[in-house]
Amino acid sequence: MADLDANTITQAVINRLSECRDPRFKQVMTSLVTHLHDFIRDVRLTEQEWISAIQFLTAVGKTCTDKRQEIILLSDTLGASILVITLNHPSEQGSVESTVLGPYYWEGAPERALGSDLAEGVKGEPTFYSGRVLDVEGKPIAGALLDIWSGDGEGNYDMQLPGEVEMRARGRIRTDAQGRYWFRSIRPNFYPVPTDGPVGDMLRAMGRHPYRPGHIHMIVSAEGHEPVTTHLFVAASPYLDSDAVFGMKQSLVVPFERHEPGSLPSGERMDVPYYSAKYDFRLRRRR
16 A cells, blocks of 8 residues: 555545445535645645644634524635525526525514514614515515514624523514515614634634624515525615625615604604615525
């Protein structure tokens, strides 16, 4: 058996996959080994750098809790999340574009009636959201589900607030028979991703800022259609052009119009100034 060197080790590892019974797994692992070894050779990685990388990944895992996903944050800030999403969820025939899920999704938000205030008691400027859920041909989709969440007006999600155990600024609503939706929440503000963990250390070492532009999250789904994980971004928000997780897409940027106290389009009375934002979501049929 010949000794392995810096060039022959790669093929030796790939050869060990000869008995793999899963063709896709074999393809993925062959490519992973090839690119990993090429990277190590390209930068001539030192032993100390390799150990530091292992320690970094270990710290990322240890930082994860039931309310904090540091591994997703690492994927997001390296652009890996948005790359996977863009490859797997292309916008076709005018369907709404996808973007990152982010680390603050909390499954099981309560289903609320149309027009509900999802952010009651939450800091921030009141905002009336409305629009329709349509198919790519423009036909309304009745009963489509919008799973909605956002931070407060200071950029803090409920998961981040000390001692907070209840869901805030979250809820699920369904469209009416004409595919229409409307609800109240707050106007999202820009905010930094968490920087008190290993991903924050990485961003500082890279000379990067940690900020995301103001946005509200939505997962929009309907029977017989492809679900989409997306955002609505606040037009003119800082950091639209340098989103720390590379998730901003121009088609998702929405004007937030300011209004004086008065009646909402739904007929409710607002005694304080408020904003409105309108957007139609178009979903592709499931293949």
